[in-house]
Amino acid sequence: MTQAQSRADGMAVGGFVRHGAIALAPVCLVVAVFAVLLAALPSPPALAAANDLPEASAARLAGDQKRTRFVMDLDRSVAFRIFALPDPYRIIVDLPELNFTDETVSTEARGLVTAFRYGRFAPGKSRVVLDADGPVKIDKAFVLEPIEDQPARLVIDLVPTGRKQFMRDLALAPPRPLEPADQPQVPTIPVNPVPPGGAQGQKPLVVIDPGHGGVDPGAIGRDGTLEKEIVLEVAQRLAEELRALGKYRVKMTRDDDRFLRLGERVDFARANRASLFISLHADAIRYSSISGATVYTRSDRASDAAAQLLAERENRADLIAGVDLTEETDEVAGILFDLVRRETRNFSATFARGLIDEMRGKVKLIKNPLRSARFRVLSAPDVPSVLVELGYLTNRREEKTMRTQAWQQKMVGAITTAVDGYFGRNFAASTVQ
């Protein structure tokens, strides 16, 4: 018996090691599984680097409609937790923070899985999300220990089930501990109009919000550009440009590849008493010929059907990351609230119009570039907010253009001038001298 085999406790079966016989078989449906393999972990080197995270690579699917297997290679065993969510049906695997060495998303469909993605989810935590084409049962879920030249492997087997059974299993599953990203949003921030020119004694604060991130890649370009990456690049340039003016404070909701709930982005702007909130995105649609930028504001009734659909897509960001959506209270009632909100929406519209004016002639715009819909990320009642779709990643030419420094600089220049114009024109009197 080789050393590796003995380590695997004699479970090698024709070169394939199964953990199945012990605690993990048959993995109880949707019930959370804790594969506590920590005892088997080699003790960490005394001076492990801070970034000595377990490495994950080569995620793939195998099998068919009767049984679909997800496999991901790991450089060591890790503990994990798995559960399912309905509407849309998806399987969530929570892992410790991992270093993902290749692409964070796969649109490859196979068997019961229509797509999968992975990435950072919350501090110290990574997440894999498998989209299922219908109700599925987690038949097996385990981590194989490394053996000889084989890496450790996370293996998940899914089999089809019915909606009724799926919901029953879900109801029977023990409650999952709430994670930071799952916490229902409690509206603790009082609605308090920020003086448009900035809070007393301070320069106005502009919050830049690069959309998506971590486990949620956003739209995916024809040539593989990820929305979460391109919007972060543009956001960083924009922050730099705005800071260079010396007239504004600038904060970003995220400055790296991390997942944030939509509600967290809104709360961030509100808690910091931002004077302006700019969310950056890049769209994808079926029609590859469409290109150009669009500026969106929030309204309860969408300006058009396309804007409505886009808002629905963007509002799914939390869902895509596998966040359990406890009905978020988007709205607070009250007369003060209504007044503040109306005023805020006027400011948002003013900024949006100015932004379109600045973009025109510098970057390509779509027809009717000023649109509105019910975007969750624009729901702060007291922070003027706009969402910019920089362009269409589904248009090959535009995808390529958006990656160039020249285009990014032009776009950033237009937004910067619009921000400066907005504060200069409207609030010269109220800004701090």
Ligand SMILES: [Zn+2]
């Ligand atoms: Zn987006």
